[in-house]
Structures are given as C-alpha cells and as structure tokens.
Amino acid sequence: MKKLIFTLILPFTFCQAFSQSRQENFQLILKDDWKMQSAVTDAAPADKISKENYDTQSWYKVSVPTTIIAGLLANKIYDFDPFMGRNLMKLKDAKLDKPWWFRREFTLPAAENGKNVILRLHGINYKANVWLNGIKIADSTRIKGPFRIIQLDVTNHINYTGNNVLALEVVRPFTPNKSRGDLAIDYADWIPYPPDYNGGIVNNIELKTYDKVGVQYPLVTTKFDLPSLAVAHLTVDAQVTNYTNTAQDAVIKGHINNDVAFEQKVHLMPKESKNITFTSEAFKQLNIQNPRIWWPWQYGKPELNRVDLSAEVDGKVGNTLWEKFGIKQMDSKLLNNESRVFMVNGKQIMIRGAAWSPDIFQRRSPERQEQEVKLVRDMNMNIIRSEGKMEDDNFYDLCDKYGMLVMTGWMCCGVWQHPEHWDAAERKVAMASDSSVMYWLRNKASLLVWLNGSDMPPTDTSVERDYLKIEKALKWPNPVIATANEGKSKVSGYSGVKMAGPYEWVPPIYWESDSTHKFGGTWSFATEISPGPSIPPYESLIKFIPKDSLSTSSAAWLYHCGTGSFGTTKVFDKALTERYGASATIKNYIAKAQAQNYEAHRAMMEAYGLKKYDTATGVVQWMLSNPWPGIIWHTYDYYLYPAGTYFGMKKSMEPLHVMYSYKTKEVGIINSYAKKFTGLQVKATVYNIDGSIKYTKTAPAAVDADASKMFFAIPAVTGLSPTYFVRLQLTDNAGNVQSINWYWLSQKAEVLNWKKSTWFTTPESAYTDYTALQQIPKTALKLSHIQGSAGSDSTTHEVTITNTGKSVAFFVHLRALKGKEGDDILPVIFSDNYISLAPGETRIIKCTYSNKDAMNNTPYFLTSAWNLDTEKSTGDGDQSGFEDGLPVD
Incomplete structure (x- = not known):
C-alpha cells in the first residue's frame, strides 16, 4: 500500500472556484452538498458515518467553507438575530465544545481513472480526523491549523467508478487564554469571540488529479535596472512533485502571456518535491522589454500578466495551470531607525489605509468583498492591512485587480504572540503555517509586506530565525519586518514602524503636537492608529441596538463596543458633551458624533500627509470595518453605511488637497499626484457664526510632485464669534x-495633558467650545438633480445643492433612499458629503450605486443640515426632501 503524501501547501482561507490560479486538468472543489452534525447528536462510529448509504436526513445541509455557527445560521435554527442587542450570548451551546461532523459524497469522472488523486485541505479550524470510504486517512495530530493547506495522496483509497464519502470530525480551537491555547483564528479587544471560536472548515476542500508528475505554486519575481523600468528581469519558480513510487524524468514548460516560452528538464526521485527555477540569466527571453507593469492604483495602472506552466512525462501532460501576476518590485528602507519608507518599482509611496476584518462567523461574499475594496479606493486609500486574519483568494485577486496594496502577517495578543510557551507540536503548526502562507501569497501582485509579529517581534528569537529561513527558502519577494510596533528585534533590527496609539478619542490638534515622538503623533509609520469610536448613523444603530436601549450606557450599547479598555464610549462622549454641548436625545447625540468623527479622522490623515517623507512615511487607521455591527474603530459600518468618519477620511486624502493646520494655523496643500502643480490659487475665508465674512486671503501656489507645502497663516482676527468657520478653496x-x-x-483652545498619556490615549485638561453650532441661524437649501448616466449595472446622479440663505449651511448630509419611505441605498458612492455651504454657494455631488442595490426604485434624495430651515427649502418634487440635521426629538 502506498504511503500517504502529507505535504504542506499554500495556506488557508476561502479559495473561490474561479481564483487567479486555475488548474486545467481535473479539479473538484467540494463546495456544496455537505452535511453537518454534532457528534453528540449523532454518536455513530466514524467508519459507519464515512461510508455510503449512511442516513443523514437529520443533518444540516451546508456549503463549505463554513464554521459551525455559520452553518447553523444558514439553516435558520435560531429564531433571533444574533447581532441584535446581546443575542450573540444566546448562541452558547455545550455541543459547540465537542466534535462536529462534516460529510460529503462525490464521484470522479471516468477520465480520471488510474490517476493520482490528491485531497487538499485548505484550512481546518482547529483540528480534524479525516475519513474516506470508511478508512481514517489522517488523524488530528496531523490535521490542524487554519493557516495551513495539507495535501493527502488518497489514490489507494479512492473509488474511481462509484460513490466516495469524505467525512471530517472537526474539533474547535481550545478556548484562547492570552498566551496559551491553539494557534487558531485569534481576536483581541475589538470583538467578542463567537461561541464556536470559528471552529469548522474555513477554506475550500478540493480534489485534484495528476498523471505521475505535477507542478504548482508558480512565482514570478521582477528585478528592474532602477531607476529605469524599460526592462523587467523575470525569474520563474514553481514546485514540482513526483506522485509515483518510481523515479521520473519530467519536462516543465512555461509561457509568459502566451508569448515568451521556456522549458527545463527535471529528475525526481519517488515521492520527491523540489523547486524548479528559470532565471533571466539562463533564459534570456525572460528579460522583458517595455513590460506591462503593476502599480498601486494612484500611481499607474495595476497591469496583470499571465504565466502558464505544465509538467510532462514521456510527452504526456501531468497537469497544466496558469496564474496572473504583477511585474513589480517591492522594496523598503529605513530613513532612520524610526521611519520605514516603502518603494514600489523604485518610487517611494506614502502609505495610507486601514485594517481589514472578516465577518465574525468567517462568512465570505465575493460581492461584498468587491464592494468594500471599492469603498477603500473611494476614500483614496492605497493599502489594506490584514492582521492575522487571512482572507481568501478572491480578496487578493480583487486587490491585484484594483491596485490595492496589502500588508499582512501573524496576529497579536493571543497564542501567536507568545512562542515562548509553544510545545513542539505547536511550533510545528506555526512553521507549517508560515510555509503555507508563503507559497500561497508570494505571487500576489498586491502584497507589499509580511510581518512576522504584530504587537512585538516573536518573543522566541529562534522562532523568528526559523520564519526567516522559510521565507528565504520559498523566495518571498517582498519586504519582511519583525513586528508592527516600534520595537527592535534581536534578530532583524529596527522595524521602522510603530503602534504607539492612540486608539481612543483625541482632538484634531493631537496629531501635530506630539513633539517627543513617544506617542501617536505624526512620526514614523503608524501600522495601527485611531481617534477611537465611530458612531454609526441612527439608521444602522437600530439594526443592532433595540430602540429602548439606545443609550450610551445601556448593556446593549456597551456590548457592541470593544472589550477591556475599549468597552465604553465614555472618553468620546465626555469630549462630545464638553465640545458640542449636552445631547437632549440619541438622534441629537448621533448628529454631533458625526461631526466629531469627521474632524478627528480628517486631522489624523491630513497630519500624516503634511509630514510625509519628513517625519512620517505611512498610516493605517484601526480599523477599516467591523466584523459585526460595532460602535468603535471603523471607517464605514457593518452595513456599509458611509458616515462622518468615512467622509472625513475621504476629504483628507483627496489627491490634491487644501488643508488647515490646527497647530500652526497655516494653510497648505498636500499633493498625492506624481506630478508637480504650478499656477494654483489658495483662498481662505473666515465666517462668523452669523455668516458674515471676517477675513479673506488669496495667494498663488505651487507644489512639487508627491509633496506638501504650507503657504500662509491665518492671523488673529478681531470680532470673531466664539465658534467660527474657515473655508478653504484650491x-x-x-x-x-x-x-x-x-x-x-x-x-x-484644546489643551492636552501629555503627562497623563497612556498607551491608548492622551486626556485633555481643557476642551474647545463648539456649543454655538447649535444656535447657527437657520438657512434654506435648494435641491435639484439629474440622472447623469444609467448603465446596466449602475446609475449615477448629479445632485445640485444651493444655500439660498444668509448664514453658513453647516454639515449638509445627503442620503439616497429606495423611494421616499425606503431605506438607504447601500453601498453608495458620494463624491462628497457632510459638506458646508457659504451663503449663496452651490455644490454638485455625484451619487453612484448599483442598480440591484436600489431594488429598481427611483432614488429619493433626503437632505439635512444642522441649521436647515425645512419650511423654506425647496427640492425636485417627489424625488427629494429635507429633514432636521440636529434633531432634538
């Protein structure tokens, strides 16, 4: 009998059937028609469960990938929404701590008879016994770890001519306890754990066939003669495996873009796997003239190329595959021991983005992933950080396609962060996981950097050394750093990045005021940083907070905050009351919160843009999205609603942006284009609360490519109201x-108490005063719109808003509804929102949405402002209306 081949492979996460890598010979992804049941409910022996004709009528029908809870939710066994209030706590069940069966029947096409059949498990959380046709083919000492792909040769156990039964007895991860437990999908202080701890099958399970020899894991790396990009020197690598018990001579053939051809012979011993390399020195055709280069979306086109590979033995094809790749070169350097700058194709890039999180139940939707990547681009971000929560192939394919950089690596705070406590078995899981991820992600165009640790370098230096050996051996082509924090690794030196906070509310002036470089101010590369809570709009809150619990102190509200130090919104709420005044109602609170979210997040990103390549080289907002409906750390909420935080972010990262420094009171420009601008004009106008102009200045301006520059300061102005406005125009x-x-x-002025700073915030000893904003004289708006373009998939409207009154229209918010009484169309892209308008000023806002998301409704545009005179405002008949922006009831 043949021995099982047990090989680590590209790692976990939901691979879609039509990912970038396509196996041209037989491939069966076992996605649908699975059955799932608790081993407590069905206690039959494994050898019976894994044989044909076993009765599974009482089992749950699921699709894989799925966790246990996700499978139960898909079968609607709960009569409540787990996201509403504290319902998540109701999901607890003693059976979740016991094994669960996942069972699937399948057949093979007759054409595959006699070929080597490989079962690939792309991610089991956390461990499993695997049975095929009544035989245990691997036990839970081997099959464990969600970030691994394990390959089993099941040729001797397969039924080529009839039905096959695959059954996995899955055990969820051991309950995490800080530094001890399983090396599973871990969380920290930003989400409660689901009660199954994401136990289940968290990536595809598939069967592949090979005729003696197979090739997999293509890697195409690029070297340019920088600064020239005229010639790309390519190297092609792949893994070749002999699946037979006899030595084989194979020919590995390849093509780039069906144009450049290359091939090489390889001798393989029985069951041997080895890497094969095609260098540009040995294969001159791999020196590509005038290449199609992959760029991050703001710097050029994210061009993708294609590599085809095949393995042949005695002229017979063992398998073929193709994969897309990017011709690109990722590098980094330390400007000093404090700041790391990243370069793409020799060009330094100011990194600005946010941290991704998958769904709390590890559910994946290709459609939602694309919606979210589009929202990230709409905010003018260029990177997504995924901290130890690996996504699926479709996610990385989208980032490749849309030119979105990705930062990823191992996670913080739990077992992964404490290798000093690992035993030999856990260390094996960690190294196998690292190997898998390298194989899986190394050819993705979008991958910028890999982190071997998050909140600190690996505490066991031998672990970091072993990681680095694996990454070098598998030719990881991009930068590697030891940690996301500012620590110095004993193995690899300074990281050049930081995570010194804050994570809690701080005022806008904070970001330019950290002169000591001890806290979260504008210096180095901030891999995670945030001014804290992002309060969702009322329309989202009522989807997960019961209306009778809409209070910042209710148990339901607190449950949807973070955990530990972030279990309340008290710091944010105190600042809101001190700065904007007491809130009479929850709607009044929410309206003010959007303004406080907007100004804080805008100031953070503006400060990093202002200081780019000077003291700062990158910034990642913690976080991009919530894995479940939450009240802290997001740019858009779980329902994809873009509110104050989103538009503050979007405004701050405009490619050509005019800004005001809270610290120096200067007016400047941040240019994110790769070209210089001359002949610009910067205008600043100061308005009192009553709308009267108190100061104005216009100045000529020019700014270099990818640079920032200040031009003039706004002087002290006499006769100002306690709260006033500054309008900038470029x-x-x-x-x-x-x-x-x-x-x-x-x-x-705001006054920060730096002496009482903590790792997550710096308190204020005095707050600014915006309470006068509640008494701005009312003004009227005129609204009109036209349908700019309507395609088969999406529609764009141009909405014209005019302030017809005599005072500033403050924080004008535009919504697009599914008809007059309908919900918001989501997701939706507005060119701008939460805008202010000077007396007589007109702005045009573009609104784009997917037709299916509008559910064939004509949109109804609803407009609000803090000081809107709803009776005097006018709109387009039945297609627009007005509501109070700062409601008191």
Whole structure:
C-alpha cells in the first residue's frame, strides 16, 4: 500500500472556484452538498458515518467553507438575530465544545481513472480526523491549523467508478487564554469571540488529479535596472512533485502571456518535491522589454500578466495551470531607525489605509468583498492591512485587480504572540503555517509586506530565525519586518514602524503636537492608529441596538463596543458633551458624533500627509470595518453605511488637497499626484457664526510632485464669534476648483495633558467650545438633480445643492433612499458629503450605486443640515426632501 503524501501547501482561507490560479486538468472543489452534525447528536462510529448509504436526513445541509455557527445560521435554527442587542450570548451551546461532523459524497469522472488523486485541505479550524470510504486517512495530530493547506495522496483509497464519502470530525480551537491555547483564528479587544471560536472548515476542500508528475505554486519575481523600468528581469519558480513510487524524468514548460516560452528538464526521485527555477540569466527571453507593469492604483495602472506552466512525462501532460501576476518590485528602507519608507518599482509611496476584518462567523461574499475594496479606493486609500486574519483568494485577486496594496502577517495578543510557551507540536503548526502562507501569497501582485509579529517581534528569537529561513527558502519577494510596533528585534533590527496609539478619542490638534515622538503623533509609520469610536448613523444603530436601549450606557450599547479598555464610549462622549454641548436625545447625540468623527479622522490623515517623507512615511487607521455591527474603530459600518468618519477620511486624502493646520494655523496643500502643480490659487475665508465674512486671503501656489507645502497663516482676527468657520478653496491654473475644505473652530483652545498619556490615549485638561453650532441661524437649501448616466449595472446622479440663505449651511448630509419611505441605498458612492455651504454657494455631488442595490426604485434624495430651515427649502418634487440635521426629538 502506498504511503500517504502529507505535504504542506499554500495556506488557508476561502479559495473561490474561479481564483487567479486555475488548474486545467481535473479539479473538484467540494463546495456544496455537505452535511453537518454534532457528534453528540449523532454518536455513530466514524467508519459507519464515512461510508455510503449512511442516513443523514437529520443533518444540516451546508456549503463549505463554513464554521459551525455559520452553518447553523444558514439553516435558520435560531429564531433571533444574533447581532441584535446581546443575542450573540444566546448562541452558547455545550455541543459547540465537542466534535462536529462534516460529510460529503462525490464521484470522479471516468477520465480520471488510474490517476493520482490528491485531497487538499485548505484550512481546518482547529483540528480534524479525516475519513474516506470508511478508512481514517489522517488523524488530528496531523490535521490542524487554519493557516495551513495539507495535501493527502488518497489514490489507494479512492473509488474511481462509484460513490466516495469524505467525512471530517472537526474539533474547535481550545478556548484562547492570552498566551496559551491553539494557534487558531485569534481576536483581541475589538470583538467578542463567537461561541464556536470559528471552529469548522474555513477554506475550500478540493480534489485534484495528476498523471505521475505535477507542478504548482508558480512565482514570478521582477528585478528592474532602477531607476529605469524599460526592462523587467523575470525569474520563474514553481514546485514540482513526483506522485509515483518510481523515479521520473519530467519536462516543465512555461509561457509568459502566451508569448515568451521556456522549458527545463527535471529528475525526481519517488515521492520527491523540489523547486524548479528559470532565471533571466539562463533564459534570456525572460528579460522583458517595455513590460506591462503593476502599480498601486494612484500611481499607474495595476497591469496583470499571465504565466502558464505544465509538467510532462514521456510527452504526456501531468497537469497544466496558469496564474496572473504583477511585474513589480517591492522594496523598503529605513530613513532612520524610526521611519520605514516603502518603494514600489523604485518610487517611494506614502502609505495610507486601514485594517481589514472578516465577518465574525468567517462568512465570505465575493460581492461584498468587491464592494468594500471599492469603498477603500473611494476614500483614496492605497493599502489594506490584514492582521492575522487571512482572507481568501478572491480578496487578493480583487486587490491585484484594483491596485490595492496589502500588508499582512501573524496576529497579536493571543497564542501567536507568545512562542515562548509553544510545545513542539505547536511550533510545528506555526512553521507549517508560515510555509503555507508563503507559497500561497508570494505571487500576489498586491502584497507589499509580511510581518512576522504584530504587537512585538516573536518573543522566541529562534522562532523568528526559523520564519526567516522559510521565507528565504520559498523566495518571498517582498519586504519582511519583525513586528508592527516600534520595537527592535534581536534578530532583524529596527522595524521602522510603530503602534504607539492612540486608539481612543483625541482632538484634531493631537496629531501635530506630539513633539517627543513617544506617542501617536505624526512620526514614523503608524501600522495601527485611531481617534477611537465611530458612531454609526441612527439608521444602522437600530439594526443592532433595540430602540429602548439606545443609550450610551445601556448593556446593549456597551456590548457592541470593544472589550477591556475599549468597552465604553465614555472618553468620546465626555469630549462630545464638553465640545458640542449636552445631547437632549440619541438622534441629537448621533448628529454631533458625526461631526466629531469627521474632524478627528480628517486631522489624523491630513497630519500624516503634511509630514510625509519628513517625519512620517505611512498610516493605517484601526480599523477599516467591523466584523459585526460595532460602535468603535471603523471607517464605514457593518452595513456599509458611509458616515462622518468615512467622509472625513475621504476629504483628507483627496489627491490634491487644501488643508488647515490646527497647530500652526497655516494653510497648505498636500499633493498625492506624481506630478508637480504650478499656477494654483489658495483662498481662505473666515465666517462668523452669523455668516458674515471676517477675513479673506488669496495667494498663488505651487507644489512639487508627491509633496506638501504650507503657504500662509491665518492671523488673529478681531470680532470673531466664539465658534467660527474657515473655508478653504484650491483652484488650478485653469480656474477649476480642485478642493474645498471647511473647518469649524473655536477661540477656546484644546489643551492636552501629555503627562497623563497612556498607551491608548492622551486626556485633555481643557476642551474647545463648539456649543454655538447649535444656535447657527437657520438657512434654506435648494435641491435639484439629474440622472447623469444609467448603465446596466449602475446609475449615477448629479445632485445640485444651493444655500439660498444668509448664514453658513453647516454639515449638509445627503442620503439616497429606495423611494421616499425606503431605506438607504447601500453601498453608495458620494463624491462628497457632510459638506458646508457659504451663503449663496452651490455644490454638485455625484451619487453612484448599483442598480440591484436600489431594488429598481427611483432614488429619493433626503437632505439635512444642522441649521436647515425645512419650511423654506425647496427640492425636485417627489424625488427629494429635507429633514432636521440636529434633531432634538
């Protein structure tokens, strides 16, 4: 009998059937028609369960990948929404701590008879006994770890001519306890654990056939003669495996873009796997003239190329595959021991993005993934960080396609962070996981950097050394750093990045005021940083907080905050009350919260843009999205609603942006384009609360490519109201408006108490005063819109808003509803939102949405502002209306 081949392979996460890598010979992804049941409920012996004709009528029908809880939810066995209030606690069940069966029947096509059959498990959380046709083919000492792909040769156990039964007895991860437990999918202080701890099958299970020899894991790496990009020197690698018990001579053939051809012979001993390499020195055709280069989306086109590979033995094809790749070169360097700058194709890149999180139950939707990547691009971000929560192939394919950089690596806070406590078995899982991830992600165009640790370097230096050996051996082509924090690894030196906070509310002036470089100010590369809570709009809150619990102190509200130090919104709420005044109702609170979210997040990103390549090289907002409906750390909420935080972010990262420094009171420009601008004009206008103009200045301006520059300071102005406005406008040399940016300011300064700073916030000893914003004189708006373009998939409208009154229209919010009484169309892309308008000012906002998300409804545009006179405002008949923006009831 043949021995099982047990090989680590590309790692976990939901691979889709039509990912970038395509196996041209037989491949069966076992996605649908699975049955799932608790081993407590069905206690039959494994050899019976894994044979044909076993009765599974009482089992749950599921699709894989799925966790246990996700499978139960898909079968609607609960009569409540687990996201509403504290319902998640009701999911607890003693059976979740016991094994669960996942069973699937399948047949093979007759054409595969006699071929080597390989079963690939792409991610089991956490361990499993695997049975095929009544025989245990692997036990739970081997099959464990969600970030591994394990390959089993099942040729001797397969039924080529009839039905086959595959059954996995899965055991969920051991309950995490800080530094001890299983090396599973871990969380920290930003989400409660689901009661099954994501136990289940968290990636595809598939069967592949090979005729004696197979090739897999293609890697195409690029070297340029920088700074020239005229020639790309390519190296092609792949893993070749002999699946037979006899030595084989094979020919590995390849093509680049069906144009450049290359081939090489390889001798393989029985069951041997080895790497094969095609260098540009040995294969001159791999020196590509005028290559199609992959760029991050803001710097050029994310061009993708294609590599085809095949393995042949005696002229017979063992298998073929193809995969897309990017011709690109990722590098990094330390500007000093404090700041790491990343380069793509020799060009330094100012990294600005946010941290991704998958669904709490590990559910994946290709459609939602694309929606979210589009939202990230709409905010003008260029990177997504995934901290130890590996996504699926479709996610990385989308990032490749849309030119979105990715930062990923091992996770913080739990077992992964404490290798000093690992035993030999856990260390084996860790190294196998690292090997798998390298094989899996190394050819993805979008991958910028890999982190071998998050909150600290691996505490066992031998672990980091072993990681680095694996990464070198498997030719990881991108930068590797030891940690996401500012620590110095004993193995690899300074990281050049930091995670010194804050994670809690801080005022806008904070970001430019950290002169000591001890805290979260504008220095180094901040891999995770945030001004804390992001309060969702009312329309989202009522989807997960019962209306009778809509209070910042209710148990339901607190349950949807974070955990530990982040289990309340008290710091944010105190600042909101001190700065904007007491809130009479929850709707009043929410409206003010959008303004506080907007100004804080805008200031953070503006400060990093202002100081780019000076003291700062990158910034990652913690976080991008919530894995379940939450009240802290997101740019858009779980329901994809873009609110104050989102539009503050989007405004701050405009490619050509005019800004105001809270610290120096100067007006400047941040240019994110790769070209210089001359002939610009910067205009600043100061308005009192009653709408009267108190100061104005216009100045000529020019700014270098990918640079920032300050031009003039706004002087002390006499006769200002306690709260006042600054309107900035930037026009190009043709007179076209490139940027409009409004600030609301106070004559009372914020005072930070740096001596009482913690790792997550710096408290204030005095707050600014914006309470006068609640008494802005009312003004009327005029609303009109036209349908700009309607395609088969999406529609764009242009909405014109005019302030017809005499005072500033503050924080004008535009919504697109599914008809007059309908819910918001989500997701939706607005060119701008939460805008302010000077007396007589007109702005045009573009609104784009997918037709299916509008559910064939004509959109109804609903507009609010803090000081809106709803009776005097006018709109387009039955297609637009107005509501109070700062409601008191």
